[in-house]
Amino acid sequence: MKIVVCIKQVPDTSEVRINPETNTLIREGVPSIVNPFDLNALEAALQIREKVGGRVTVLTMGPPQAETALREAISLGADEAVLLTDRAFAGSDTWATSYTLAMAIRKIEADIIFCGKQAIDGDTAQVGPETAEFLNIPHVAYVKKIEEVKDGYARVQRLMDEGYDIVESSIPVLFTVVKELNKPRLPSLKGKMAAKKAVIRKMGMADIGADEGCLGLKGSPTQVKNIFAPKVKSDRRMFEGSAEEQVNALIDEMRKIKCL
């Protein structure tokens, strides 16, 4: 089974803030991490490889420093890593990113492609399904359990709002996964050694045979017009007194604002 896992290096977004006076972002000292859901995606790939055999390739698109994320994936057990990097990819939105990933996956070849359900910086959840569309293969989003994988066939559980669906699919297929799917392993000593030595395969525009008009900023239908700070609440009220007094005060407030 040839498996490709798409990962993304992201800033640890929980630490990103905006300076309300200057409207600029403060991300001093914010570390870069592998997008958390992508680690679940990688774990799923490794488990399938352990069961049915095969090869796991991790793929990321980004600047040269994204190599760190790929080495982390190798330390966890991935067989090889591909870095898609080219100035022509700059400024890609989800459409252009998915196109680029799909072109690279065509070169690498895959039976199953795993992605995290979304990246925690953009939170769009669009790159997985869009990539499947460009590859002209089916996808299942929000996979929470993999029930069976065999030649040409997979059966998975997909998390929905009010429960889950059991979905069958032909292979090749792309899955985007939620955290519930598994608990990612920790790197082994052997893995860490392999990560140090690994040669990261680099691919650019020419290597994947992409159409320049579909790449980067030029290929991106959407544009970020501006960014701004969300409105902050400033009307906090802390109650005082005994538990009962506080509860009574809350009930009064809830009546006042017609929540009761």
Place this chain on the structure above:
Amino acid sequence: MPIVVIQEKCIGCEECKNSCPYDAIVMQDGKAFINEYCQLCNACLSACPEGAIVKTEVKESGAQIADTKEELEKYQGVWVFAEQRKGKPAPVSYELLGAGKGLAKELETELSAVLLGADEAVAEELIKWGADRVYLCSDAALEKFNDEAYAEMLSRLIKEHKPAIVLAGATPVGRSFIPRVAARLRTGLTADCTSLEIDKDTKNLLQIRPAFGGNIMATILCPNHRPQMATVRPRVMKKGEYDPARTGNIIHIKADNLTLRTKVVETVEEVSAIMVNLHEADVIVAGGRGVGNAEGFRLLEELAVVMGGAVGASRAAVDEDWIPYSHQVGQTGKTVCPKIYIACGISGAVQHLVGMQSSDIIIAINKNPEAPIFDVATYGIVGDLFEILPMLTKKIKEAKGL
């Protein structure tokens, strides 16, 4: 790159590097350099004390692939994808009609709905809720959600009728298949919008959405491609007005020649006395480490039942197996925005706050008066949740006459 650093002016102070949310600025030989992570958010422009960062106009941005102006003008009208569950419209469908109606009015155009896998009575309802036209496909093959079938049907309709705007709910359904449609139609898609406006001059759709876990907001445009597509966060937009006398057109369409490589073999609902759908709950009672054990969540359930709400949890409680993952709120769980969020024994790690801080009213109950959850709270109660929750449940019951 359209945003560049004028090397002669750069003094290497790294202010821009620190302002960049995308890790797109690196220092090379003491000068700033913008790499391919740049999303053109403009944050660095105002951060540079030397004015060394400038935005250069790209000659006809995207000209190679953009549609011509005449081509763009062929696209008229506002569409909403009316999601159905078991043949009934999902709540977000009414909200989309409300939002869509406002946009259609501003553009002086019509509002249409696309309804797949439901019957004509549902289409009539959508008209009463504001749709001028409903494209209806009642084929049984579309009753259950299928990415490929839905993507194919919607793409075909868009190609044929050319709407200017297409909205769908940012639900597991909308967020799964709408990207396929956008990819196929070579157009932009903005995820999980919380506000939609029309630009007065260009008539383009301004799509406003939170990013970085709600820590910043971004306005997104799709100026050179049509349709402009967006998924819209449930429970944010107001429903339209219901008019039982309203009439409109229902256009029946056929579902033929569909290629289906996936199949839903079973739909499993999680049955419970309390709601499990956190995205659509008006009230969420959520518990964290302070709840202590699985048994402790009973108190939260009791309050949720009297308030007609759902139960949520922090990652800590889920990791302890006190409650299933489907209840998790936060960065690696669900992002929710109920009318009332009651946080019980949740200290308020940032990873949790990003998933719930846009709730209308946040009530925090915690022993520790210094807990960060109080920073985002509307109302704060400092005390023992095991004492407070039963009391609160009882008093709300009384107030509601239950």
